[in-house]
Amino acid sequence: MRALVWHGTEDIRCDTVPDPKIEDDRDAIIKVTACAICGSDLHLYDHFMPGMEKGDVMGHEFMGEIVETGKGINGVLKKGERIVVPFTIICGECDQCKRGFFSVCERSNRNKDIADKAFGHTTAGLFGYTHLTGGYQGGQAEYVRVPFADKTHIKVPENLTDEQVLFLGDIFPTGWQAAVQADIQPTDTVAIWGAGPVGQMTLRSALLLGAKQVVCIDSVPERLEMARAGGAITIDNSQESTVERLNELTGGKGPEKCIDAVGMEAHSPRALEHAYDRVKQAVMLESDRASVLREMIYVCRPAGILSIPGVYGGLIDKVPMGALMNKGLTVRTGQTHVNRWTDDLVKRIDDGQIDPSFVITHRAKLEQGPEMYKTFRDKKDNCIKVVLRP
Amino acid sequence: MSEAMSQRYRSGFNNRSELPNYLVSDPRRRPDPVTRELAQGFGWFSIGLGLTELACGGAIARWLGMPRSAPVIRAYGVRELLQGVGILGASDPTPWISARVFGDALDIATVLPGLEGHNPHKDNVLIALVALAGVTAVDVICARNLAEAPLAPSEKVQRDYRRRSGFRRRAEAMRGAARGFKPPPDIIGPEAMRPWTLTNA
Ligand SMILES: [Zn+2]
Ligand SMILES: [Zn+2]
Numbered sequence: 001m002r003a004l005v006w007h008g009t010e011d012i013r014c015d016t017v018p019d020p021k022i023e024d025d026r027d028a029i030i031k032v033t034a035c036a037i038c039g040s041d042l043h044l045y046d047h048f049m050p051g052m053e054k055g056d057v058m059g060h061e062f063m064g065e066i067v068e069t070g071k072g073i074n075g076v077l078k079k080g081e082r083i084v085v086p087f088t089i090i091c092g093e094c095d096q097c098k099r100g101f102f103s104v105c106e107r108s109n110r111n112k113d114i115a116d117k118a119f120g121h122t123t124a125g126l127f128g129y130t131h132l133t134g135g136y137q138g139g140q141a142e143y144v145r146v147p148f149a150d151k152t153h154i155k156v157p158e159n160l161t162d163e164q165v166l167f168l169g170d171i172f173p174t175g176w177q178a179a180v181q182a183d184i185q186p187t188d189t190v191a192i193w194g195a196g197p198v199g200q201m202t203l204r205s206a207l208l209l210g211a212k213q214v215v216c217i218d219s220v221p222e223r224l225e226m227a228r229a230g231g232a233i234t235i236d237n238s239q240e241s242t243v244e245r246l247n248e249l250t251g252g253k254g255p256e257k258c259i260d261a262v263g264m265e266a267h268s269p270r271a272l273e274h275a276y277d278r279v280k281q282a283v284m285l286e287s288d289r290a291s292v293l294r295e296m297i298y299v300c301r302p303a304g305i306l307s308i309p310g311v312y313g314g315l316i317d318k319v320p321m322g323a324l325m326n327k328g329l330t331v332r333t334g335q336t337h338v339n340r341w342t343d344d345l346v347k348r349i350d351d352g353q354i355d356p357s358f359v360i361t362h363r364a365k366l367e368q369g370p371e372m373y374k375t376f377r378d379k380k381d382n383c384i385k386v387v388l389r390p
Numbered sequence: 391m392s393e394a395m396s397q398r399y400r401s402g403f404n405n406r407s408e409l410p411n412y413l414v415s416d417p418r419r420r421p422d423p424v425t426r427e428l429a430q431g432f433g434w435f436s437i438g439l440g441l442t443e444l445a446c447g448g449a450i451a452r453w454l455g456m457p458r459s460a461p462v463i464r465a466y467g468v469r470e471l472l473q474g475v476g477i478l479g480a481s482d483p484t485p486w487i488s489a490r491v492f493g494d495a496l497d498i499a500t501v502l503p504g505l506e507g508h509n510p511h512k513d514n515v516l517i518a519l520v521a522l523a524g525v526t527a528v529d530v531i532c533a534r535n536l537a538e539a540p541l542a543p544s545e546k547v548q549r550d551y552r553r554r555s556g557f558r559r560r561a562e563a564m565r566g567a568a569r570g571f572k573p574p575p576d577i578i579g580p581e582a583m584r585p586w587t588l589t590n591a
Contacts, residue, residue: 099576183578186566204556210566226551231561332577344571353567358556361549382549 002390003057003141004369009047012058014367020137020145025072028149030083034162035062035139037369037386038087038170039196040263040311042377044130048264049313051114051130060087060127061170062139063162069149076150083153085139085146086338087170089125092151103335108148109134123335140369142390154342157350163357163387164349167201172356173341175201175261178309179209180341181332182257189213189250191299192232193292194261195223197359197385198309202261203232204354211257215249217242222382226359243299254301262292263310290316297324308333359385366390412488412537417481421539428532429483432490436474443467454518455511456504466500469493484536491533494526 005015020029038061043049063084066077077083089108090097096104108125109115111134115122118132125147128138137144146152156165175198184190190211192203195218206214207230216227219238227234235245246255296306297320306329324331348354361384364372372386421429443450444467451460473493476486501522504515557564575581 100574177577180571180573181577183573186569200556205568207561207565208568209571210569222549222551226554229552229555229561230557231555231565330579340574348568352558353564354556355558356556358554361551382551384551 001142002366003137004059004366004373004388006044006052006056006058007054010045010374012045012370012373014369017055017057017141020143022068022070023145024147025070026148026150027070028066028073028077028146028153029068030064030085030144030146031067032062032064032139032142032144032390033082034064034166035059035141035366035388035390036166036170037061037140037373037376037388039198040129041373043264043311043313045373045377049130049311051132053131053135056128056131056135057137057139057141058128059138059140060129061166062127062144063156063166063169064139064144067143073150077153082156082158084156084165084169084342085127085144086152086154086168086173086342087127087129088152088335088338089127089134089136089147090151090339091148097151100337100340102337102339108152111135126335140366140388142366151339154339154346156346160346160349161357163360164355165346166387167197167356167359168342168345168349169338170336171197171201171359172345173338174198174309174336175203176205176341176345177334177336178202178259178261178307179205181307182206182259182305184209184211184257186210187212188257189215189246189255190257190259191215191217191246191255191296192259192261193217193296194263194310195220195227195232195234196261199223199261200226200230200359200384201356202259202309203227204230206257206259207231208348208353213249213255215246215255220379223379223384226384229358242295246299250301254299254304256301256304258296258300258304258306260292260296260306260308260310264289264312264314264316290319294318294320297327297329300327300329302327303329305330305332309336311335360387362386364388410537411484412533413485415480415482415485419482419484419536419539421536425532425535425539428528429477429487429536432487432529432532433474433477433483436470436477436490438474440467440470440472440474443470453511453514454501454504455509455514456501459500462500466493466497482536484533487529487533487536491526491529494522494529498522498526 001017001019002014003017004012007013041058044052066079066081069077088103090102090105091107094106096106103124105124109122110125111131112122115132125134125136127136154168179202182190184206188211190206192199195216199216203214203216214232215235216232217235217237218224219236224234224236235242300306361382366388369388375381375383376386443463447464448460450463451457473486473489477483480486501515501518505512555561
């Protein structure tokens with residue numbers, strides 16, 4: 001089969017690789033009908049995230065049709081059935097899964113010992129996302145093996161198109177959880193850093209959940225325009241001071257809720273700070289850049305909440321702990337507990353409350369994947385979200 | 391809506407990405423100031439060298455002990471002039487600096503035969519080669535830094551995303567549409583733990 005394969009920094013190729021096979025009774029094989037490139041795939045493309053190996057198949061946002069099931073699926077899924085696959089693999093039986101904390105499933109990461117060492121305790125297995133989280137082959141391919149498929153799936157109504165439901169596997173519930181974690185009240189100003197796909201989903205979720213003001217911070221004009229389309233007030237941080245504007249919008253008090261939809265490759269508009277983080281990252285003194293985090297802690301209203309859906313991989317430097325502690329800020333973060341939200345979100349799409357396909361700006365064939373990675377990373381051609389069809 | 395959208399994508403792909411980075415001019419490149427000034431310096435250097443080669447091609451050829459190369463050196467002078475104007479005139483000098491690297495290779499290939507045979511000016515040829523090697527090295531560094539420079543975001547929005555709300559109605563009309571959603575207490579914390587302003591609201 002054809003698949004997008006990781007070969008090294010900025011080197012992703014469309015290769016022919018062996019078809020996946022059923023390896024366990026709870027496996028299913030799906031024929032991918034649509035997949036997407038995610039912002040967090042760029043951390044692998046740029047190789048800021050350790051733990052990739054040559055030959056790994058990329059991709060964790062995908063959906064398709066069941067073509068084969070293991071013996072343990074027991075009629076939960078049938079051949080020909082269409083499912084969206086959540087990016088977190090879940091066993092459905094461990095303590096964490098039972099409590100609905102799916103992204104920290106204790107059994108789905110088959111490289112548990114490596115993750116235990118890196119993070120203290122393992123987190124869930126992820127598709128196409130490093131050997132730290134199981135080294136499972138990803139979904140930017142013609143076929144994928146889905147482990148624990150009897151639990152690791154999202155059923156979707158037939159009347160909705162692939163593009164309407166594809167993002168249920170990652171960015172839509174990720175944006176939703178980010179907003180829900182912020183515990184939005186009708187009096188709240190919610191500031192969201194990053195107007196990429198997750199930021200776009202987050203700001204719409206925050207609006208639906210009834211925030212008084214939703215403010216979105218980025219420097220890419222077309223992304224800001226799409227954020228305004230979704231009802232956000234925008235701040236172009238290459239042109240104006242984020243802190244000043246946010247204080248202006250909140251009568252000097254600061255936003256009650258701050259959301260980091262950027263993660264570890266933040267670009268600080270302050271050249272000196274960016275250079276500092278970039279250099280430390282290059283010499284491995286810190287693995288993640290933290291300019292967004294610093295700004296959120298600084299500008300957030302005391303007793304406010306920071307919600308962090310943006311992906312971090314390792315260590316960061318110069319976190320203003322004094323401000324965080326003395327202002328009594330609450331930090332909520334984590335990979336998305338996808339299946340916890342999807343039943344509700346499917347209904348919202350079906351009811352017409354939101355159509356997540358608004359974010360798609362580029363459609364291409366799987367073979368064009370390598371160049372689409374570059375287009376997406378460099379934000380060329382006004383690219384915001386790429387959907388690939390095998 | 392999706393019909394019109396997909397049409398826009400089809401026309402949107404460009405094939406320039408097939409060329410390597412260092413041969414493509416992209417005005418969005420933001421090289422660091424040192425590289426930017428180095429490139430400018432090479433622009434003036436090219437013009438100076440080009441004029442010298444044009445005016446003194448014969449003398450240079452004799453100095454190298456290769457008198458028959460005079461017309462070639464004058465031709466290279468024209469090349470240098472063009473490169474110099476290109477570097478100074480372009481909004482992104484990257485392909486022009488890359489051209490300099492190829493030019494350097496050509497220069498070295500032209501001068502190298504001067505080391506063979508009974509050339510009485512071999513010492514001068516050696517001096518020229520060392521100088522060329524030095525310039526080539528700096529050219530390569532400059533070209534690499536330029537090609538790898540980060541891109542600034544597109545200056546203006548070429549595509550219109552103003553209607554991409556994802557909502558069926560105006561965004562303003564959707565505010566609070568999901569207010570009925572009760573965030574799970576195990577995620578947002580028990581009521582009693584929440585800041586007092588919220589419970590009093
Ligand atoms: Zn993702
Ligand atoms: Zn589990």
